[in-house]
Amino acid sequence: MTHWFHRNPLKATANVSFNLYGIAASPAANKICNDLRTSRARLLEMFTDVTCTPEIMKNATDSYFSVLQGFIASLDGTTQENKLRFIQNFKWTDTLQGNAASAQQDAVFELVSMGFNVALWHTKYASRLAGKENVTEDEAKVVHKSLKIAAGIFKHLKDAHIPRLITPAEKGRDLEPRVIDAYIVQCQAEAQEVTIARAIELKHNxxxxxxxxxxxxxxxxxxxxxxxxxxxxxxxxxxxxxxxxxxxxxxxxxxxxxxxxxxxxxxxxxxxxxxxxxxxxxxxxxxxxxxxxxxxxxxxxxxxxxxxxxxxxxxxxxxxxxxxxxxxxxxxxxxxxxxxxxxxxxxxxLAEPVAFELPPVSDLCTPEIYATFDLTKGAKDDKAKAKQQDEEVKPLKEPDLKPQKDTGCSIS
Missing domain, CATH: 1.25.40.280 (alix/aip1 like domains)
Known part of the structure; x- marks a missing residue:
C-alpha cells in the first residue's frame, strides 16, 4: 500500500550555520551554537534516510529541539521574550508551493517548520511500512500509531506555537490553519483505514x-x-x-x-x-x-x-x-x-491524535551561559548571513521507493 496514500513532498530548508561570532562570547555559548548546527544537520539527514525508524527520528528531533528551545524559552526567570529568538534567519519551502521559500528571522518559525517536517516524515514512514508484503499485526500497529503521532504533532504546532509567530502564516502556506487542519484530519482518516482493514480481516460485525x-x-x-x-x-x-x-x-x-x-x-x-x-x-x-x-x-x-x-x-x-x-x-x-x-x-x-510534547530544554541552556550571549556586539559574519538570505533552497531528494506486490492490505 505504498501507493495507496497520497504524500506531499517534504519541506526543504536553507543551510543554517548558527555562526554567532561576537555574540556567543563564551566557550559554552559557542558549544550551544555548534550543537544546534550539528543536531539540525543530523535531523535533516534522517528525513531522507530509508533506515530511519520512529525511535531514531524521536532521538534526532529531541536532540535538536531541546537546544533550539534555548533560543525560544525564557531562561532568565522572567516573562520577557528570549533575547536570542530573533537573531537567526531561517528559510523553508512549502509542501504545496514547491521551491518558493519563506524566510523569517524567528526561532519559533524554525520550530514549527521543522516540526511540520517531522510530522510529514511520520506519514511517509507509515506509507512505506504499509507497502510491505504481508504486513504483520505489529507493523500495522506501528502504521496506525505513526499516523496518530503525525496528527498530534500537527495539532500541537497549530495550537501552541504557530499563534506565537510575529509574522502570521501566509495564505495557502503550510502553517496556515486550513492546510494544517487538512493534514490533521487526513492523518486521522488514514489511521482509521488501518482499523477498517483489520476489522474486515477479522470479520468483525x-x-x-x-x-x-x-x-x-x-x-x-x-x-x-x-x-x-x-x-x-x-x-x-x-x-x-x-x-x-x-x-x-x-x-x-x-x-x-x-x-x-x-x-x-x-x-x-x-x-x-x-x-x-x-x-x-x-x-x-x-x-x-x-x-x-x-x-x-x-x-x-x-x-x-x-x-x-x-x-x-x-x-x-x-x-x-x-x-x-x-x-x-x-x-x-x-x-x-x-x-x-x-x-x-x-x-x-476512531483515531485520535497522540498528544505531542517538546523535550525539556537542554542542560546546556542555563541562565549563566545564556547571559554570555552579548547582543550588543552584533554578529560579525554579515557576508554569510547575506549569502544565506539569497541562497536558493533545493528540494530534499526523497528515496524513490518501488511498489511491492500488493497483498490486499491484509494484516497477518
Missing amino acids: ANLIAALAFETANFYQKADHTLNTLDPDYSSKWRKYLQLKQLFYMAYAYCYHGQTLLASDKCGEAIRSLQEAEKCYSRAEGMCKEYRQTKGPGSTAKPSEQLFFLKLGGLIKNTLEKCQRENGFIYFHKVPAEAPSLELKASYG
Missing part, C-alpha cells in the same frame, strides 16, 4: 465496519472542504485524492450497511444500499483517473490498482446479486427509490 467506513469517509470530506478555498493550482491534486477516498469509503459504508439490513430481513433496503455502494464505487474509479491526470505536488497514489480497492468492487457485486436472489425467492420487497440514510456512529476504532 458488519455494522461496526459500516460505521467506521462512514466516519472515515466523513473525515476525508472534511479535509477536502477545508482546502476548497485554496488556490487550485496547488491544491487540486491533493483534493482529488481526498475526494476519491471519501467516495471509496462511502461505498464501503453502503456495502456493509446493506449486509446489516439483509441480516435484519430488510432485503429491499439492502438492495438499495448496495446499489448506492455500486454508484459510489464507480464514481471513485472515475475520480482515480481524474486524480492521476491532475498536475500538482506530491507522489501519485494508485488506489484503483490496489487489491484492497479491487476487492471492494467484487464484494459489492456479489453481495448485491445475493440480495437480489434472496428478494426473488423469499422477501419480494419493493426496492426504495431513495438510498437509506447512513446515521452511523462508530463506538470503537
